[in-house]
Amino acid sequence: MINKTRAYLEAADEWQQTPQRILIVDDEPRIRSSLRLLLEADGRQILESATGGGALTILKSQDVELILLDVNLPDISGLEVMEWIASNHILTSVIMVSADSHIDTAIRATRSGAVDFVRKPQELDKIEHKVANILQRRSLERRHVLMTARLEQSERLHRFLVESSPDLIYTLDHEGRFIFVNSRVESLLGYSRDELIGNYYTLIVHEEDLEHAIYAFTERRSDDRATSNIEIRLKCKDNHYRHFESRYIVAMLSAMGIYDTPDNGEEEQTRRFMGTYGVARDVTERKLAEETISFQALHDHLTHLPNRRLFKDRLELAMAQTVRKGGGIGVMFIDLDRFKLVNDTYGHAEGDELLKSVAQRLLRCVRTSDTLARQGGDEFTILLPDLVHAEDATLIAKKILELFATPFIVAGQEFRATASIGISVFPRDGETAELLLKNADIAMYKVKSSGKNGYTFFTREMNSSYQERISLENELHQAIQNCEFELHYQPQVNLISNRIVGVEALIRWRHPLHGLLNPSSFIDMAEELGLINSITDWVLGEACRQLVRWRATGLNELRVAVNVSPQEFNNDDVVERIVSQLNRYNLPEEVLDIEITENLLMHDDSGVIDKLRRLRERGIRISIDDFGTRYSSLNYLRRFPVNTIKIDKSFIRDLDEHHSSTPIINAIIGIARGFGLHLLAEGVETNYQLRKLQELGCDEMQGFFFSKPLPADEVERLLRDSEKRPVSNHYTQQTLSYYADVTA
Numbered sequence: 170m171i172n173k174t175r176a177y178l179e180a181a182d183e184w185q186q187t188p189q190r191i192l193i194v195d196d197e198p199r200i201r202s203s204l205r206l207l208l209e210a211d212g213r214q215i216l217e218s219a220t221g222g223g224a225l226t227i228l229k230s231q232d233v234e235l236i237l238l239d240v241n242l243p244d245i246s247g248l249e250v251m252e253w254i255a256s257n258h259i260l261t262s263v264i265m266v267s268a269d270s271h272i273d274t275a276i277r278a279t280r281s282g283a284v285d286f287v288r289k290p291q292e293l294d295k296i297e298h299k300v301a302n303i304l305q306r307r308s309l310e311r312r313h314v315l316m317t318a319r320l321e322q323s324e325r326l327h328r329f330l331v332e333s334s335p336d337l338i339y340t341l342d343h344e345g346r347f348i349f350v351n352s353r354v355e356s357l358l359g360y361s362r363d364e365l366i367g368n369y370y371t372l373i374v375h376e377e378d379l380e381h382a383i384y385a386f387t388e389r390r391s392d393d394r395a396t397s398n399i400e401i402r403l404k405c406k407d408n409h410y411r412h413f414e415s416r417y418i419v420a421m422l423s424a425m426g427i428y429d430t431p432d433n434g435e436e437e438q439t440r441r442f443m444g445t446y447g448v449a450r451d452v453t454e455r456k457l458a459e460e461t462i463s464f465q466a467l468h469d470h471l472t473h474l475p476n477r478r479l480f481k482d483r484l485e486l487a488m489a490q491t492v493r494k495g496g497g498i499g500v501m502f503i504d505l506d507r508f509k510l511v512n513d514t515y516g517h518a519e520g521d522e523l524l525k526s527v528a529q530r531l532l533r534c535v536r537t538s539d540t541l542a543r544q545g546g547d548e549f550t551i552l553l554p555d556l557v558h559a560e561d562a563t564l565i566a567k568k569i570l571e572l573f574a575t576p577f578i579v580a581g582q583e584f585r586a587t588a589s590i591g592i593s594v595f596p597r598d599g600e601t602a603e604l605l606l607k608n609a610d611i612a613m614y615k616v617k618s619s620g621k622n623g624y625t626f627f628t629r630e631m632n633s634s635y636q637e638r639i640s641l642e643n644e645l646h647q648a649i650q651n652c653e654f655e656l657h658y659q660p661q662v663n664l665i666s667n668r669i670v671g672v673e674a675l676i677r678w679r680h681p682l683h684g685l686l687n688p689s690s691f692i693d694m695a696e697e698l699g700l701i702n703s704i705t706d707w708v709l710g711e712a713c714r715q716l717v718r719w720r721a722t723g724l725n726e727l728r729v730a731v732n733v734s735p736q737e738f739n740n741d742d743v744v745e746r747i748v749s750q751l752n753r754y755n756l757p758e759e760v761l762d763i764e765i766t767e768n769l770l771m772h773d774d775s776g777v778i779d780k781l782r783r784l785r786e787r788g789i790r791i792s793i794d795d796f797g798t799r800y801s802s803l804n805y806l807r808r809f810p811v812n813t814i815k816i817d818k819s820f821i822r823d824l825d826e827h828h829s830s831t832p833i834i835n836a837i838i839g840i841a842r843g844f845g846l847h848l849l850a851e852g853v854e855t856n857y858q859l860r861k862l863q864e865l866g867c868d869e870m871q872g873f874f875f876s877k878p879l880p881a882d883e884v885e886r887l888l889r890d891s892e893k894r895p896v897s898n899h900y901t902q903q904t905l906s907y908y909a910d911v912t913a
C-alpha cells in the first residue's frame with residue numbers, strides 16, 4: 170500500500186514537471202497543422218499521428234494528457250483506438266473529432282469514453298476552449314491526487330511513529346476514558362487496546378498512586394496549565410500484581426488538555442475541556458537503578474543490613490521523637506569474638522559467609538520497629554526505640570547470646586561463635602548519636618576484656634579504661650619510633666643431651682608509665698593497627714643480633730625461635746624480610762626457627778604453603794606453636810614443610826597427679842611420630858609433668874620449670890652453665906635438681 174502511494178506520488182511529481190502533451194490523430198495533414206496552430210502554447214507539447222496504429226505507438230511510450238482523435242482513420246478507427254485505451258487503462262482524456270455529424274457517432278464516441286465530441290471542420294474554432302477546460306480539469310485532478318497521496322502518506326507516517334514509539338501514547342475523553350492508546354500498551358502492561366478503550370484510566374493506576382493521578386487529572390481540567398509531569402505507577406494485567414507494581418513505574422509526560430475553540434474570538438470563556446492526551450514513558454529501569462543506588466548508599470553490601478549512616482539517621486530520628494514524647498532508647502554494640510581467627514584460618518570468603526549467617530541470626534532477635542545495622546567488619550549495632558525500662562535490652566542481649574549457642578557452619582565445619590555486647594541508653598548515657606554509639610562500644614570492650622561472650626550496660630567508670638586503650642594505641646606508635654621493646658628469651662631444653670638447644674624470643678614493651686608489658690596486651694592491637702610488620706622486623710633483627718653475640722662467645726649450637734604473626738604471611742615479601750635479617754648478620758639459616766600458629770595452615774589464600782616452602786628450602790626451621798588449640802587437621806601436616814610441633818601448655822597443665830596422661834597428648838605424640846616431626850612441650854611447670862612427658866616420649870621442653878623468659882644477660886648465664894654440664898644420654902636426678910635451683 171505504502172509502495173503504491175509512493176509510486177503515485179512520484180508519478181504525480183513527474184506530471185507537474187513535464188509539459189501537458191496533446192496528441193492530434195488525423196489523416197488530413199491540413200487539419201493536423203491547423204489544430205497545432207490553434208493549440209500551441211507554453212507548457213504544452215503537441216504530438217501528431219496520421220494513423221490509429223501510430224497513435225497507439227505513441228501512447229505506449231508516453232503519457233498523453235489529451236487526444237484529439239479522428240473517428241475515421243485509414244487503418245483502425247478512432248473507436249478502436251478508444252477501446253484499446255480503455256482496455257489498457259491509459260489515463261488520458263479523449264475529444265473525438267469527426268467529419269461525420271451524425272448523432273450516433275457522437276453517442277458512440279461518448280460511450281466509449283470520450284469526454285467531448287467536435288465536428289470538423291465547422292466546430293474546430295470551439296476546440297481551443299474545450300481543450301483549455303479539459304486540461305485545467307485534469308490539472309486540478311492531478312493536484313487532488315497528489316494531495317490525497319501526500320496526506321495518506323503523512324497519516325501513515327504518523328501512525329507508524331505513534332505505534333512504534335517506545336512510550337505509551339494515549340487520549341482520554343473529558344471523563345478520563347480511553348479514546349485511543351497505542352499498541353505499546355500490550356507489551357508494557359499486558360492489556361490489549363480493546364480492553365482499555367472506553368474504560369477509565371484509573372483501571373490501570375496503582376492504588377497507592379490513585380490520589381496523585383486523580384489530582385493531576387482534575388488539576389488539568391480546572392487549571393489553565395496545559396501540561397504537567399507526574400510520576401505514577403501503572404498496573405499490569407498480570408496476576409502477579411505485586412511483583413509488577415514497582416516494575417511499571419511510568420512517568421506521564423506532557424499531558425495536555427484538548428479544547429474546543431469556536432471562531433467567535435472569545436477563546437478564553439468558551440474553551441471546553443474535551444480530554445487529555447499524553448505520553449507515558451516507562452522509567453522502570455531508571456527507577457530500579459535509582460533505588461539500587463540509594464539502597465547501596467545506605468546499606469551494607471554484604472549483609473544488606475542498614476549501614477552506619479542509616480543507623481545514625483534512624484537513631485537521631487528516634488532521639489528527637491523520644492525528647493518529645495518521653496521514654497528511652499537502647500543502643501547495642503555487638504562484636505564477634507575471635508572473628509579474626511576465622512578470617513585468618515579459612516580466608517575472607519568464609520569470613521563473609523559467617524557474617525551473613527550472623528546477620529540472619531541477629532535479625533531473629535529484633536522486632537520490626539528495631540534497626541539492626543552493620544557498622545563494619547564484625548561489628549553490628551541494634552537500635553531499640555521505645556525502651557520502657559533500660560533492662561528490657563537485657564532480654565534481647567540474652568536472646569542473642571542464646572541464639573549464638575548453636576554453632577555456625579564455616580567451611581562445612583561447626584564453628585562456635587560468641588559475641589560481646591555493650592549497651593548504652595538514651596538519654597542516660599549520652600545526648601548525641603555519636604556518644605551513645607561510643608559508649609555502647611566502650612561497654613562492649615569491657616565485655617571483651619573480661620572474658621568475652623556476654624553483655625553489659627555502659628557505666629561512667631568504663632570511660633577511664635577506654636581512654637586507657639585509646640592512649641595505649643597512640644603510645645604503641647610512639648613505642649616503635651622510640652624502640653621501647655626488648656626481648657626476653659626462654660630456654661628450650663633437650664633432656665637427652667641435657668642441654669639448652671634453643672631459646673624462644675618473646676617480646677616485652679618497656680612502657681614509660683606502665684612498666685614491662687607482656688605481648689598479650691599489645692600484639693593484637695599492633696595487628697589491628699597495622700603495626701605488626703615493624704614489630705616483626707625489629708624482633709627478627711634483635712634476635713639475630715643477640716645470637717651473633719652469643720655465637721661469638723662460643724655458643725655455636727644455639728637456635729633462636731621467633732614468633733611470626735599469621736598476618737605477616739599475607740605480605741608477599743615476608744620470606745625476603747626474614748632472610749634479609751639472617752644475611753644482614755651473616756647467620757646460617759638453620760639457627761632460626763619461625764613459630765607460626767596452626768590456623769595459618771588451614772587455607773592457602775596468599776600462597777602460605779609456597780612461602781613456608783621457600784623458607785624451608787633455605788634451611789630455616791618452622792614450628793607450629795600452640796599445637797592442638799586451633800583447628801587441628803592432620804591433612805595439612807602432610808602438605809606443609811614443618812619441622813616441629815609445640816604441644817600447647819594448656820594440655821601440659823592438665824598433667825598432674827590425678828591425670829597421668831591425657832588422650833590429647835597421646836594423640837599429639839602419635840601424630841608427631843607418624844609424620845616424623847620433632848616434638849616440643851611448652852609450659853612445663855612441674856617435675857611430675859616433666860617425667861610424664863619423658864615417659865610418653867617427648868624429650869624437648871620449655872617452661873617455667875626450667876626457666877621463665879629472661880633478659881639476654883640473665884639467660885646467658887643459664888646457657889653457659891648448660892654448656893659446662895656433662896653430656897648425658899639420660900635425664901638424671903642431678904639435672905633435675907640443677908633446674909630446680911636455677912628457677913628457685
Ligand code: C2E
Binds near residue numbers: 675733795854
Ligand atoms: P607463645 O609463643 O606460646 O609463647 C609462650 C608463652 O607462654 C609466653 O608468654 C611465655 O612466657 C609463656 N610460658 C612459658 N612457659 C610457661 C609456663 O611454664 N607456664 C605458663 N603459664 N606460661 C609459660 P608471653 O611471653 O606472654 O607471650 C605470649 C604470646 O605472645 C606468645 O605465645 C606469642 O604467641 C606472642 N608473642 C610473644 N612474642 C612475640 C613476638 O615477638 N611477635 C609475635 N607476633 N608474637 C609474640
Ligand code: MG
Binds near residue numbers: 732764794
Ligand atoms: Mg611461641
Ligand code: MG
Binds near residue numbers: 794795815817818851
Ligand atoms: Mg605457645
